[in-house]
Structures are given as structure tokens and as C-alpha cells.
Amino acid sequence: MISVNQGGDGVRDFKNNPDLIIKGGMIVTMVEGQDTIPEGNVFVTDGWITDIRGESEIDHIQGSHTEIINAKDAIIMPGLINGHTHAAMTLFRGLADDLPLKQWLFEKIFPAEAKFLNTDTVYWGSLLGCLEMIASGTTCFIDGYFFQDETVRAAHDSGLRALIAQGVIDFPAPGVEDPEKNLMVAKEFIERWFGFSDLIMPGIFCHSPLTCSEQTLKDAWEISQQFDLPLQIHLSETSDEVNEILKKTGKRPVHYLEELGLINDGLIAAHAVHLDDREIECLKENGVKVVHAPESNMKLCSGVARVLDMVKLGMPIGLGTDGCSSNNNLDLFQEMDTAAKLSKVFSLDPVALDAETVLRMATTWGASVLGLEDQIGTLEVGKKADIIVVDLQGPNLCPVYDPMSALVYSASGADVKDVIVDGKVLMKDREFTTLDPNEIMERVRRISSDICI
Numbered sequence: 001m002i003s004v005n006q007g008g009d010g011v012r013d014f015k016n017n018p019d020l021i022i023k024g025g026m027i028v029t030m031v032e033g034q035d036t037i038p039e040g041n042v043f044v045t046d047g048w049i050t051d052i053r054g055e056s057e058i059d060h061i062q063g064s065h066t067e068i069i070n071a072k073d074a075i076i077m078p079g080l081i082n083g084h085t086h087a088a089m090t091l092f093r094g095l096a097d098d099l100p101l102k103q104w105l106f107e108k109i110f111p112a113e114a115k116f117l118n119t120d121t122v123y124w125g126s127l128l129g130c131l132e133m134i135a136s137g138t139t140c141f142i143d144g145y146f147f148q149d150e151t152v153r154a155a156h157d158s159g160l161r162a163l164i165a166q167g168v169i170d171f172p173a174p175g176v177e178d179p180e181k182n183l184m185v186a187k188e189f190i191e192r193w194f195g196f197s198d199l200i201m202p203g204i205f206c207h208s209p210l211t212c213s214e215q216t217l218k219d220a221w222e223i224s225q226q227f228d229l230p231l232q233i234h235l236s237e238t239s240d241e242v243n244e245i246l247k248k249t250g251k252r253p254v255h256y257l258e259e260l261g262l263i264n265d266g267l268i269a270a271h272a273v274h275l276d277d278r279e280i281e282c283l284k285e286n287g288v289k290v291v292h293a294p295e296s297n298m299k300l301c302s303g304v305a306r307v308l309d310m311v312k313l314g315m316p317i318g319l320g321t322d323g324c325s326s327n328n329n330l331d332l333f334q335e336m337d338t339a340a341k342l343s344k345v346f347s348l349d350p351v352a353l354d355a356e357t358v359l360r361m362a363t364t365w366g367a368s369v370l371g372l373e374d375q376i377g378t379l380e381v382g383k384k385a386d387i388i389v390v391d392l393q394g395p396n397l398c399p400v401y402d403p404m405s406a407l408v409y410s411a412s413g414a415d416v417k418d419v420i421v422d423g424k425v426l427m428k429d430r431e432f433t434t435l436d437p438n439e440i441m442e443r444v445r446r447i448s449s450d451i452c453i
């Protein structure tokens with residue numbers, strides 16, 4: 001019998017009368033070494049997975065209040081984890097395409113952010129990001145941007161799990177006109193939201209080693225350490241950035257950050273495209289969490305990250321979409337497909353980064369990036385119920401010889417049918433339960449009609 005100690009309430013038997021049963025699907029648990037369960041049921045109570053059983057006859061344990069999700073002809077799997085995004089950038093989707101990163105950022109994105117970001121636009125942009133993530137099977141995301149109180153509100157309203165970090169940059173920034181105050185604003189942001197919700201972790205996001213000074217980087221690290229929270233940064237995204245850091249400091253970016261004390265397991269480094277062997281070794285030795293964002297790197301022509309080399313060294317690499325203005329969507333299914341194929345063509349090795357490995361990047365390794373590997377990333381009794389159901393009835397998913405291959409190379413976010421976070425159903429049969437898609441899209445369309453650069 002599975003039972004979980006509920007503190008003051010004593011021990012409760014969860015095996016009978018669960019809150020939710022996801023019924024009769026093929027289960028891909030993502031537990032290392034565990035085979036796919038051809039047909040089974042996942043039981044959920046109080047936000048936890050309380051049982052996974054193979055047989056399909058379960059009617060006798062279904063209580064009168066048990067919600068049922070039918071997973072027949074579908075795959076039940078852990079929710080996907082977006083390791084790097086800027087949710088509110090849905091506002092700028094398709095606004096400035098086909099440009100080099102520096103021109104895109106300094107001539108288009110920074111001016112648009114300065115002019116059009118405010119509490120209202122960031123809230124609705126973030127909410128649209130949350131809507132899109134739910135619609136495509138993401139249950140947890142790592143975000144860094146400005147006006148982040150609004151992204152916290154959006155994530156909270158949507159029911160998603162997230163690490164949401166206040167952006168820090170040594171220029172006047174949206175909501176932080178005086179760069180002298182950027183760390184104070186970030187610290188107050190953390191104080192405001194620390195412990196607010198089990199689902200939302202606040203944090204700091206330093207824009208890059210080039211756009212933040214030495215002192216800013218050190219202070220941001222110090223504050224993150226005070227709260228025992230991870231610090232995010234864009235690292236070595238372009239060769240220009242590496243060359244400028246080299247010129248300024250005499251060191252490559254990883255060694256520059258190492259000298260400042262930032263290179264250890266509390267750092268989440270997005271992109272990490274241009275690394276030499278010593279830098280990779282240094283990141284591995286110190287447990288730095290790296291997040292790969294291949295579609296953004298391809299679109300901005302930043303280069304190809306040496307993911308394969310890092311995976312071979314045993315580093316748990318996360319997978320992220322980056323923001324919607326350099327992707328231009330938040331669909332992690334597409335990102336998995338791209339990650340696998342890009343690695344193959346880059347290494348000229350068709351065996352490189354197979355389907356299971358990229359699935360791991362979007363699930364178990366994404367959980368490791370957050371330090372939440374004991375809570376999310378696999379389907380196991382005792383873990384949080386962050387679960388998605390992928391419908392296999394579409395023509396693009398017929399036939400299925402290997403479920404992992406189907407998920408990575410044939411499925412898209414549009415095949416996700418149901419989404420559960422912390423035991424709560426956020427989408428059922430593609431109907432949203434927490435968000436009103438028509439209202440959100442109408443609000444963002446209205447905001448976008450004013451946006452021009």
C-alpha cells in the first residue's frame with residue numbers, strides 16, 4: 001500500500017479514492033533504465049503521483065470524486081521543462097526577423113522593450129507565453145526578463161511551475177531607469193516572492209558578462225547565494241561576445257566568471273555556444289548548469305553549441321526555446337527535434353544526440369538544472385504530478401514503433417491533449433481550465449497594434 005505521511009493529519013491511504021487517474025495510456029516514465037509501460041494508469045492525490053500500475057482494470061478503486069483523464073491511444077509522460085525563455089517576448093514574435101544578433105538586439109529589441117514594456121504589456125505577453133507553453137506540453141519554465149512581478153502573476157494565474165528571475169543589465173532598462181538600482185530592484189523582487197508559492201521560485205538573471213559589470217556580476221551572485229537561489233546568465237552566445245570579453249579581461253568568458261566566483265552549481269548558463277575544451281572542463285568540474293537553445297542559436301546565426309561533447313562528459317544539459325522573438329515559438333517538441341538533428345549534421349554523425357537523450361534534456365536534465373530532480377522530470381511514485389498526455393491518434397503519429405522516436409521526431413506541441421501541474425489539470429482535451437485564450441490573444445493583438453520600430 002502506498003501511503004504518504006501528511007504531518008498533523010496522520011497517514012492517509014492514497015491508493016484508493018485518488019483525486020485524479022490518468023487512465024489506460026502508454027507510460028514513458030523517463031526513469032533511467034525503465035521500459036515503457038504499454039498500457040497503464042497514473043494515480044494522483046494532493047499534487048503527488050501516488051501509484052503507477054500496469055493493469056487497465058481500475059474501476060473498483062475509483063472514488064466518487066476522482067477525476068478521470070482518458071489516455072487511451074496516447075502517451076503519458078513527464079511535463080516538459082523549458083530551461084531558458086523570456087515569456088513576455090511573445091509580444092515581439094515576428095517583429096524583427098532575419099537579422100544578426102547584435103543588430104537585432106541593439107537596433108530592434110532593446111528599443112522596442114524600452115518603448116513598449118510596462119506592467120500591463122508584460123503581464124499579457126507573459127500570459128500568452130504561459131498559454132502557449134501549456135498548449136504545447138510545457139509544465140515548468142525558467143524565465144528572465146523585466147517587470148517580472150507581472151510574469152510571476154501570469155505564471156501564478158496559469159498554474160505553471162517556474163523559476164522567474166528579474167533581469168539585471170548595466171544600462172537603463174525597462175522598469176529600472178537607473179542602472180545603479182538594478183540589484184536593489186532584483187533583491188526586492190526576490191524578497192517579495194520568496195516563499196510566495198510552492199510552484200514559483202524567484203531569482204536574478206544577469207543579461208551577460210558583457211552587459212553587466214564585474215561588480216554587478218559579483219553582487220548578483222552574492223544576493224542569489226543569500227537566498228540559496230540559482231543565478232541565470234546568457235553565456236558565450238556569440239564569438240563577438242567571447243572576443244570582446246577576451247579583449248577586456250584577457251580571459252575567455254568562463255574563466256572570467258570563474259575569477260569572479262560565479263562558476264559553480266548555482267549558475268544556470270544559457271546558450272554556452274562558444275566554449276573551448278578547458279571551459280567545458282571547468283563548467284563540468286564545477287557543476288554549472290548549461291541550457292541549450294538550438295533554434296535561437298540557428299535563427300540568430302550564433303553558432304552550434306558543443307552539446308554532444310558536454311553530454312559525453314556526463315553533464316545534464318537542459319533545453320530551452322529562448323524568447324519568442326528569436327525562435328519564434330515556445331514549442332519544446334520542435335526544439336527537441338531540432339536539437340537532435342542539428343547535433344547530427346554538426347557532428348556528421350547520425351547517431352549523435354538520439355531521441356532518448358533529447359527527451360532527457362527536456363525532462364530529467366531540465367529538472368537537474370533547477371535542482372528539482374527529486375521532485376519533477378520523471379513519472380515515479382512520490383514525485384510531483386507534472387504530467388502531460390500526448391494524443392497518438394493524428395496521422396503524423398501512426399504507426400508508433402518506438403514511443404521516444406514518435407515524441408521527438410513526429411510529434412509537435414499540438415499533439416498534447418492534457419496537461420497537469422502539481423496535480424491540477426491545466427488543459428483537458430485541449431480545453432484550458434485556468435486561462436481564457438480568446439481574452440489573452442485579443443489583449444495581445446490590441447497591444448501589438450501599437451508596437452512598431
Ligand SMILES: [Zn+2]
Nearest residue numbers: 234270322323
Ligand atoms: Zn535568452
